[in-house]
Amino acid sequence: MSSDSFGRNGLSMPSRRRFVQGLAAGGAAAGLGLWPRASWALASPGQANVLSGTEFDLVIGETPANFTGRTRTAIAVNGSIPAPLLRWKEGTTVNLRVTNALPAGSVHGHEASIHWHGILLPANMDGVPGLSFGGIHRGETYHYRFTVRQGGTYWYHSHSGYQEQAGLYGPLVIDPIEPAPFAYDRDYVVMLTDWTDMDPAALFSRLKKMSGYDNHSRRTVGDFMRDARNNGLAATIDDRRMWGEMRMTPTDLSDINANTYTYLMNGTTSLGNWTGLFRTGEKVRLRFINGSSMTHFDVRIPGLKMTVVAADGQYVHPVTVDEFRIATAETFDVVVAPSGQDAFTIFAQDMGRTGHVSGTLAVREGLRAPVPAVDPRPILTMADMGHGGMGHDMKGMKDMKGMEGGCGAAMGMAGMDHAQVTDASAPSGHSGHDMSKMQGHDMASMGSGSGSMAGMDHGAGGMQQHPASEDGNPLVDMQTMAPVPKLDDPGIGLRDNGRKVLSYAMLKSTFDDPDGRDPGRDVELHLTGHMERFAWGFNGQKFSEVEPLRFNYGERLRIVLVNDTMMTHPIHLHGMWSDLEDEQGNFLVRKHTIDMPPGSRRSYRVRADALGSWAYHCHLLFHMEAGMMREVRVVE
Amino acid sequence: MKTRFLSVAPLAAGWLLLFGANAQEHSQHQMPMPAAQEHSQHQPKSRKKTARPEAAVPPSKNATPDHPAMDHAALGHAMPEPAPAEAIDHAAMGHAMPPAADQPITPIPVLTDADRAAALPPPNAHPVHDNSIQSFVLFNRLEAFDADAGTGLEWQAQAWFGTDINKLWLRSEGERVDGEIEAADLELMYGRSVSRWWDVVAGIRHDFKPGPSQDFAALGVMGLAPYKFEVDATAYIGSSGQTSARIEAEYETLLTNRLVLQPLLELNLHGQDDERRRIGSGLSRAEAGVRLRYEVTRQFAPYVGLVREWTFGRTADFRREDDEAVNDTRIVVGARIWF
Numbered sequence: 001m002s003s004d005s006f007g008r009n010g011l012s013m014p015s016r017r018r019f020v021q022g023l024a025a026g027g028a029a030a031g032l033g034l035w036p037r038a039s040w041a042l043a044s045p046g047q048a049n050v051l052s053g054t055e056f057d058l059v060i061g062e063t064p065a066n067f068t069g070r071t072r073t074a075i076a077v078n079g080s081i082p083a084p085l086l087r088w089k090e091g092t093t094v095n096l097r098v099t100n101a102l103p104a105g106s107v108h109g110h111e112a113s114i115h116w117h118g119i120l121l122p123a124n125m126d127g128v129p130g131l132s133f134g135g136i137h138r139g140e141t142y143h144y145r146f147t148v149r150q151g152g153t154y155w156y157h158s159h160s161g162y163q164e165q166a167g168l169y170g171p172l173v174i175d176p177i178e179p180a181p182f183a184y185d186r187d188y189v190v191m192l193t194d195w196t197d198m199d200p201a202a203l204f205s206r207l208k209k210m211s212g213y214d215n216h217s218r219r220t221v222g223d224f225m226r227d228a229r230n231n232g233l234a235a236t237i238d239d240r241r242m243w244g245e246m247r248m249t250p251t252d253l254s255d256i257n258a259n260t261y262t263y264l265m266n267g268t269t270s271l272g273n274w275t276g277l278f279r280t281g282e283k284v285r286l287r288f289i290n291g292s293s294m295t296h297f298d299v300r301i302p303g304l305k306m307t308v309v310a311a312d313g314q315y316v317h318p319v320t321v322d323e324f325r326i327a328t329a330e331t332f333d334v335v336v337a338p339s340g341q342d343a344f345t346i347f348a349q350d351m352g353r354t355g356h357v358s359g360t361l362a363v364r365e366g367l368r369a370p371v372p373a374v375d376p377r378p379i380l381t382m383a384d385m386g387h388g389g390m391g392h393d394m395k396g397m398k399d400m401k402g403m404e405g406g407c408g409a410a411m412g413m414a415g416m417d418h419a420q421v422t423d424a425s426a427p428s429g430h431s432g433h434d435m436s437k438m439q440g441h442d443m444a445s446m447g448s449g450s451g452s453m454a455g456m457d458h459g460a461g462g463m464q465q466h467p468a469s470e471d472g473n474p475l476v477d478m479q480t481m482a483p484v485p486k487l488d489d490p491g492i493g494l495r496d497n498g499r500k501v502l503s504y505a506m507l508k509s510t511f512d513d514p515d516g517r518d519p520g521r522d523v524e525l526h527l528t529g530h531m532e533r534f535a536w537g538f539n540g541q542k543f544s545e546v547e548p549l550r551f552n553y554g555e556r557l558r559i560v561l562v563n564d565t566m567m568t569h570p571i572h573l574h575g576m577w578s579d580l581e582d583e584q585g586n587f588l589v590r591k592h593t594i595d596m597p598p599g600s601r602r603s604y605r606v607r608a609d610a611l612g613s614w615a616y617h618c619h620l621l622f623h624m625e626a627g628m629m630r631e632v633r634v635v636e
Numbered sequence: 637m638k639t640r641f642l643s644v645a646p647l648a649a650g651w652l653l654l655f656g657a658n659a660q661e662h663s664q665h666q667m668p669m670p671a672a673q674e675h676s677q678h679q680p681k682s683r684k685k686t687a688r689p690e691a692a693v694p695p696s697k698n699a700t701p702d703h704p705a706m707d708h709a710a711l712g713h714a715m716p717e718p719a720p721a722e723a724i725d726h727a728a729m730g731h732a733m734p735p736a737a738d739q740p741i742t743p744i745p746v747l748t749d750a751d752r753a754a755a756l757p758p759p760n761a762h763p764v765h766d767n768s769i770q771s772f773v774l775f776n777r778l779e780a781f782d783a784d785a786g787t788g789l790e791w792q793a794q795a796w797f798g799t800d801i802n803k804l805w806l807r808s809e810g811e812r813v814d815g816e817i818e819a820a821d822l823e824l825m826y827g828r829s830v831s832r833w834w835d836v837v838a839g840i841r842h843d844f845k846p847g848p849s850q851d852f853a854a855l856g857v858m859g860l861a862p863y864k865f866e867v868d869a870t871a872y873i874g875s876s877g878q879t880s881a882r883i884e885a886e887y888e889t890l891l892t893n894r895l896v897l898q899p900l901l902e903l904n905l906h907g908q909d910d911e912r913r914r915i916g917s918g919l920s921r922a923e924a925g926v927r928l929r930y931e932v933t934r935q936f937a938p939y940v941g942l943v944r945e946w947t948f949g950r951t952a953d954f955r956r957e958d959d960e961a962v963n964d965t966r967i968v969v970g971a972r973i974w975f
Contacts, residue, residue, distance in 0.1 A: 111763075122754035130762030161763070208770040208800075209974070213934050220890040244863035247833060474829035475800060516741035532860065533829070535766075535800040542766040554744040609744050612755030615762075627766030634755075636747065 049080055052087035054094050060112045060136070060158075061101040065167060067195045067262050067269055074167035075108045075158070081267045082191050082291065083156065083170025090151040090177045096144040100136040107199055108163050111135040114144070115159040115615075116172065117329060117572070118313055118592035121146040123612025126574055128159045131613040131631060135160060151176025152313025153287040153331045154592075155191070162200030162293075165621055169193060169291040174313070181510065182309050182318065184285040184335050188276040192299075192326070192348050192357065194261040194292040204622055207255060211534040214259045214354075217251045217377055242382060246478065250380040252531060252566060253492065255622065256294045258355025263295065265348065265359040273368060274359035276346075280339045284361065285309075286346075287333050290326040293621035296351035296568060296595075298325050298494060301344050301361065302372055306334040308502060312591040315510040324502035325351065325491050327570035327595035329619035332502075336361070343367035351493060351568070353377040378493035385566050386464070386480035386599025464562060464601070467526055473540035477530040479564045483601035485583050491597055492568075504580065504589070504602075513579060513587035515607045519558035522603075523549065527596055527618070527628065529565040535626055536565075536618065542627025549616070551608035551634045560603045563596045569623060570595045573632065574614040579605040593619055608634045771797045772974065777927075779941070779970025784961050788813035790968070796827065803827040805837055805858075810845075820844040823854055823870075834859035841872055847913045851875045864888070879907030894931045898939075900924070909950050914958065916950020929972055941968040 058077050065074035065081060077083030088094050100112040113135050115127035125146045129135030136142045151174045158168035171189040196203060206213055219240075228236040243250055266274040278284050286306075290297055300306075300323035307320045310333035318335075326332055338344050342363045349356040358371045464483055470476045490501035529536040537543070551557060559578070561571060571578075572593040581603045582588045594604055617629035745751075773795040780789055789812045796803040805827045810820030825839030834857050841852040856870030869883045882904050889897040902923040909917050927941030945964045947955055952962045 122751065124754045124756070128762065130758060130760050132758070134758045134760050161765075204765070204768075205770055208768075209772045210934065216893045218890055218893055220892055222892070241863075247860050247862065247864050472831060474831055474834075477832055514742045517738065530800070530832070533800045537766075542764075543762075544764045544766050553747065554740075556740070607740070607742075607744075611747060611751050613757050625765040627764075629764075629766075631762070636752075 049082075050085045050087060054088070054092050056086060056094065056096040057099070058083070058096060058114065059099045059101050060114075060163075060168065062103060062106055062108065063167070065195075067264065068197050070197055072197050073107060075102070075106075075112075075163050076167050077114075077170055080170075081167040082193065083168065085171045085173060085189055086156070088148045088172070088174045090148050090174055093145065093147045097141050098136060098144060099141040100138050102138055104138065107201075108166055109161050110138045111160050112163060112168070113142075113158055113160045114156050114168075115574070116144075116154065116156050118154045118331075119146075119172075120149050120575065120577075120610065123575065123610065123614065126614065128574065128615045131615055148174055150174060150313065151178075152310055152315075153189070153289060153333050154313050155289045155291050155329075155331065157291065159615070162204065162621065162625070165194075165196065165200040165203070165293040167195075171287070171289050171291075173287065180309070181315060182307075182335055183283060185282040186276070186278055187285045187287070189266065189287045189289065190274075190276075190346060190359065191266050191289045191291050192295075192297050193264045193267070193290075194256075194295045195264055196256075196260050196262070198260065200293075200621075203256065203260065204625060207534045207622055207626075211255060211531050212249065212252065214255070214257045215249065215252055216259060217352075217354075218249055219251060219379075248478070248531065248566060251377065253352040253378065253380070253568075254294065254296065254350065255534070255567070255620070257350055257352045261295065261350075261355065263292075263297075263348065263350065263355055263357035265346065265357045268359075270356065270358045270371070274346075275365055275367075276359070276361050277364065278338050278361055279363060281337075283335050283337050285333060285335050287331065288324075288326055289331045290328050292328050294328065296325055296327050296570075297348040298323060298351060298375075299346070299348045300324075300499065301336060301346050302369070303341060303344050304336045304338055304361075306336055308507070309333050309335055311507050311589060312593060314590045316589060317508045317510055319502065319506045319508075320500075321502045321506070322499035323490075323494065323497075325494060325595075327568070327593060327619070328621075329570050329572055329593040330591075330595065341369065343369040345369040345371050347372055349374045351491075353493065375493065375497065380492065380566060380598065384492055384597075384599055385478070386483035386563070386601075466562075466564065467524075467539040470526065470528060470540040470564065473528075475530045475533060475535040475537060475542070476528045476540045476564065477532065478566060479526075480562065480599050480601075483562050483599050485602050486597055486600045487582060487588070487602070489597070504595075505582070507580075507589040509587070509589045511590075513605070514590075515556055515579075515605070517556040519556050519605050521555075522558045522560055524560040524562065525630075526562045526564045527569050527571070529567065529623070529626075529628070531566070534622075536623040536628035537626075538628065538630055543617075543629040543631075544627065546630065548613065548631035548633040551606070551632060553608055553611055553634050553636045555608045556605060557608065558603055558605050560601065561594070561596055562601045563598055566598045567620075567623075568595060568597045569628065570619040571617070572619045573606065573616045575610040575612070575632075575634075576606050576608065576614070579607075581605060610634055611636065767799050769798060771795065774972075774974040776972060777968075777970060778973065779939075779968040781943070781966045781968045783813075783964055783966040785964070786814040788818075790970075798827075801829045803829075803835070805839070817845050819846050825854060825856075827858065831859075833861070837870070847910075850878075852878075852880070861885070878910065881905040891928075896929050896931065896937070898927045898929060898941075900927070911954070914951070914954040916948075916952070916954065918950075919948050920951040922946045922948070925968070927968070927970075927972075935974050937972045939968075939970055939972060941970070942966075943968055 060075065060077055061079070063074050063076040063079050063081065064071050066072070074081055098114050102108055102110065102112060111129060113127045113129050124133050125144050126132035127144070133142065154172040154174065156170055156172050157164045171191050173189065212218070224236060224240065227239070262269060268274050276284065276286070288299060305320050305322065306324070307318045308316060308324065309318050310316060312331055324332055338361050344361045345368070346359045346361060347356060348358070353374050353376065356374055360368055464480055466479050470479060488503050488505035489495070490503045494501045525538045527538060528540045535542070563569065570593045577590050578592060578594050579590050580588045580594060585603070587605065594602060596602060611634050614632045614634065615629060616632045617624040773793070775791065775793045777790060777792040781787065790810070792809045794805065794807040796805050798804050805823070805825040807823040807825070808821060811818045821841055821843045823839060823841040825837040827835045827837040829835050836857055838855045841854045843850045852872035852874045854870050854872050856868065858868045861867045865885050865887050867885045869881070871879070871881045873879050882902070884900070884902045886898055886900040889899070891897055903919060904921040906915050906917050906920050909915070923943060923945045925941050925943035927939045929937040929939030931937040943966050947962050955962050
């Protein structure tokens with residue numbers, strides 16, 4: 001039982017490489033339909049891309065790809081982008097022989113890897129070179145073998161260099177032992193990705209030279225005039241002064257957008273129009289996977305309500321929405337019941353509102369429904385960045401002196417109760433120039449890095465403290481003042497848009513906290529970065545600068561994340577679940593990737609039940625490559 | 637073991653099964669079995685086994701404690717052999733807790749040698765790009781002008797190579813009038829990011845012209861002042877003790893996202909008169925310009941500009957002596973290019 005169309009001797013793949021064509025209608029890899037049920041004959045080439053069973057032979061190689069009119073050398077698994085849909089069964093032991101057939105001198109490097117995103121497995125099966133295993137070198141085959149202990153929708157991708165950006169990603173569907181607690185007649189994967197004709201390494205270099213390259217929406221003199229007319233001259237000047245003092249741009253929503261990217265749905269462009277068929281009255285399960293490198297997508301199907309039934313592969317109490325934001329690496333399963341129209345558009349626009357990709361649900365191939373226009377572009381506010389409680393009243397900021405030290409770094413410290421900081425390793429206060437105001441507080445004893453904040457009141461409106469390693473750090477361009485969980489916030493650009501939009505607060509696992517223990521300790525980490533230098537890290541430190549985070553095998557701990565940047569970061573912990581908590585610290589939803597909007601502070605529980613070294617990182621590929629990554633080492 | 641029960645009854649039953657199954661799975665480990673065997677391989681079977689009877693249990697408000705299988709799960713495993721899981725929990729938490737909150741509902745699997753072998757780190761480190769060497773070359777001004785002194789070319793360029801923190805800088809400025817190089821300098825500096833917005837640079841400067849060539853040691857700052865003014869300020873000490881300083885600030889006003897108005901101000905100061913190069917001490921020369929560029933692409937932006945130059949004090953006197961204009965206004969046409 002295996003690898004139907006590609007066979008075992010995958011090494012012969014290069015001769016069978018297909019020309020991945022995005023502009024052509026359909027696209028080579030379109031139509032990832034599952035479960036051809038009785039009376040459903042979907043004439044879709046995508047069927048060939050489903051591999052199921054327990055034995056898999058996957059070959060990583062180069063493939064010519066054309067999504068824009070220009071042919072580029074992409075990297076693919078068994079010649080396809082996305083990589084074949086793998087269907088496993090919970091409880092079985094899968095064998096995956098992954099061969100690196102990259103040619104010598106490939107732009108994608110000589111080493112490859114596959115990481116099974118969100119899958120619980122032994123550390124040496126996780127597929128991160130240098131942490132889990134040595135990587136797969138040219139001509140070598142690595143045998144992944146593990147028992148599948150979960151069901152749901154996941155994905156897999158390379159963890160080597162920039163290969164993920166160049167095409168090495170694919171959907172992963174695990175059939176659960178128990179049938180799903182909801183009904184559906186058809187089942188499709190909808191994988192959203194971003195493609196660039198650029199060499200990803202050159203794209204990374206471009207970000208280092210000019211991080212704002214893709215932002216063609218910076219505020220202009222004309223915007224100033226308009227704002228002055230609408231909001232008054234004084235308010236507009238105040239607003240510009242705030243952003244000017246911070247030396248930031250409120251239209252920086254994402255680092256790379258549709259000015260560089262072509263967005264793909266199941267490996268085809270809007271023109272290719274991936275189509276999933278239905279019959280009126282049927283329920284259709286759509287498994288959305290954000291397999292992009294750098295893009296948050298906002299997804300809706302005009303005319304249809306979507307009932308979200310699973311997040312990151314795990315069942316949630318059904319919640320019906322019009323739209324959801326899916327961060328890089330997240331998955332959402334939704335059920336829709338199309339009727340009354342022959343065709344519906346699946347519309348996914350990027351968070352920065354620069355582009356979109358669309359596909360169609362239709363009663364037959366070739367139909368299309370109207371494609372909506374991309375929404376108006378949102379502008380970040382000070383409240384978005386967690387300089388909170390002030391709303392649009394910029395006057396509140398007037399008392400702030402010394403903005404040089406960063407937003408809020410110089411705010412009055414009098415209200416802070418430093419006596420509550422009992423742990424010597426707790427994050428210290430603010431930037432150096434302010435220390436004089438902290439009477440009698442021994443900064444030297446506070447050390448750097450993350451530590452227990454137990455006993456501190458993190459309630460809304462409280463002043464956020466920051467790790468000492470952020471103080472005077474040239475790679476930290478901002479510190480948030482009063483971050484809040486924002487769990488019920490649909491997100492920038494999605495508020496009050498007249499549609500019901502999913503928020504994390506609406507996601508509730510169908511099960512109680514499977515561990516049940518109170519976390520024994522808190523680990524607080526701040527997401528930090530410098531937009532101009534395009535440097536990213538945790539607590540102002542890059543991956544290469546710090547020692548691994550150590551978890552004790554068996555312990556239950558709480559990770560508290562604070563976003564000290566103006567970007568949105570999806571944070572992914574390998575090997576273990578991230579059990580998101582609500583504002584009161586109760587278990588909310590089990591996930592593998594926690595999205596962190598600017599100005600947010602979110603906490604989740606981790607049960608350290610997986611021995612070994614695990615990657616922990618921002619899933620925006622170039623943020624990770626720029627240093628926003630840690631090793632988590634679970635030790636006995 | 638606080639169990640907030642769920643609204644959807646069938647689901648609840650399903651997940652209850654899972655907990656029960658896990659417990660059972662774990663209890664199987666207490667029985668003699670090959671050490672290396674994967675625990676999870678027993679999962680399907682045990683789940684199936686538990687599935688039938690438990691599906692019949694009607695979910696109640698407080699189902700978990702009532703449930704026989706669950707009781708076995710939580711307590712049964714801890715009593716006969718409390719050592720592994722409990723010891724770890726205490727070590728991790730460091731303080732006593734009520735037993736209920738202390739014990740995981742889903743037991744922590746007991747580690748086997750196979751688990752330990754799988755967790756051995758690989759010999760090679762994770763390849764990182766977070767300190768990669770990057771480069772940036774910018775011809776900020778590359779322009780032709782028509783002034784009283786004649787037509788000419790002027791350039792101002794800079795380049796860096798290095799990481800986010802440590803960079804090697806090259807900077808050059810110069811002017812060519814009527815086919816003759818009138819002024820040209822080249823700076824080679826080490827730059828280090830010292831704060832959020834500022835780099836300190838230190839190195840050497842070589843002046844090819846005007847006059848005979850001369851060398852300086854240079855120390856300066858480069859960075860982004862509040863409101864996004866780009867500022868360069870450098871002080872120089874020459875090989876024969878002469879001192880000077882150059883301060884430059886520029887700003888970008890976006891008329892549109894492609895049409896950018898760039899005002900610029902440059903001040904030159906000198907510690908002493910240099911008659912040979914026709915420079916006086918103090919503030920010798922100031923230049924203010926506005927350049928309007930159109931970004932055809934980000935990396936190529938042609939511009940037109942208006943530049944006004946003033947000389948002061950002894951420098952102005954030298955110019956008068958030489959029958960040159962003390963102040964000068966010129967129209968420039970050029971391109972801003974980076975790669």
